[in-house]
Amino acid sequence: MPAVVIGAGPYGLSAAAHLRARGVPTRVFGEPMASWSTHMPAGMLLKSTADASDIDAPRPGHTLADYCRAAGEPPCASDWDLVPGETFTRYGRWFQRELVPGLERVRVVAVDRGPGGGFEVKLDSGESCAARAVVVATGLTGCAYLPPQLAAAVPGGPTPAGPVSHSSQHPDPAALSGRAVLVVGAGQSALETAVLAAEAGAAVRVVARGRAAVGFGAPPDRQPRLRPRSPFGRAWSLYAFAEYAGAFRFLPAPARHALVRRVLGPLGAWWLRERFTERVRVVQGRALVRAGTGPGGRGAELELAGGAVLAADHIIAATGYRVHLAAMDFLGHELRAALARSGRAPVPLLGAGLESSVPGLYFTGLPAAASYGPLMRFVAGTRFASRRIAASVADG
């Protein structure tokens, strides 16, 4: 089998569709759109506009708007059409049925070098298969990030039953009804989690750390017309990241790492402002010192710089995702060691065609952001990534 794709989110599905369209026999493993169906809150809306939320396909007829038309869903075409997360999940599954038939809903548990070159891929079904090329498209899986002050409070890991959880652990905001909740973070995920919990009947405060400030983007009719359009909004810098993603990897490593973290920093979507302002309180401008359980081992408390202690039933860390090779525990030790040697560990450094320093091993989506920039954190990046991967594997 020449190619294997690990992961069936937007990036894995898009890469697989392009590989097969080029005639590369490809097996695809993973639960379709699992991050979207199990780790995003019910009721969420996409921050990206409808036309920046297409999963790139090798032939016409498979955009989000095409899906909405085919399925009779409300139109998803203009910047004013907000796209529910549930619609996007259904779109991804439709894309899979149309373009990636034969997807195998199993987990990959190990990838190692194969005895005769290439790779050996082991599945949780007990089966093994050989592959000439492996595309890792495991996205957000295992990459949920907690700042050290919060991580220290939950040595066994975050959980909704303990004092601290991660925002990815709250697919049902209604479960927070009647509880006092602190949401740490100031990005879209933090602000939307806060709003959905408050609308479900929780008493919510957002804690925006340090210099992070709560802010919202401008609606489509108030965005500056003279600045170019990009999948992330109107701005020259954002346009450059979208149009020249291929040049990003030639920047010095410290600049790349800083840009991936800081560009598109905390900013809520324009449509969230009113809902947020009406229901959520903000504690802004102080660093976190410590988190833990409240008095008597019940609830949670959060100490901020300056000595203030906030008490609540629970703390949600909406503090994003960070890629780390350790999150891809299915990669064998030898492969991980080779990847870590290639660049500034713990992130694989990719060359042309999104191929890593291990020939035949490709990374796409979030793990490619350190090499190709912020575009890789968004569905719109599938257009850049999938075509290059398919060409590289087909020609390799």
Ligand SMILES: Cc1cc2nc3c(=O)[nH]c(=O)nc-3n(C[C@H](O)[C@H](O)[C@H](O)COP(=O)(O)OP(=O)(O)OC[C@H]3O[C@@H](n4cnc5c(N)ncnc54)[C@H](O)[C@@H]3O)c2cc1C
């Ligand atoms: C709250 C939130 C809101 C977002 N909103 C937007 C938005 O509006 N617009 C936008 O463009 N992006 C948005 N994003 C980013 C979005 O998550 C990514 O753009 C997109 O999901 C990345 O796709 P992916 O395929 O790389 O990863 P994922 O969607 O995370 O998919 C990974 C897949 O890999 C599978 N997998 C993992 N490990 C294995 C294994 N060992 N074996 C087999 N399968 C495995 C998983 O089951 C899953 O199917 C948002 C993210 C969050 C957290």
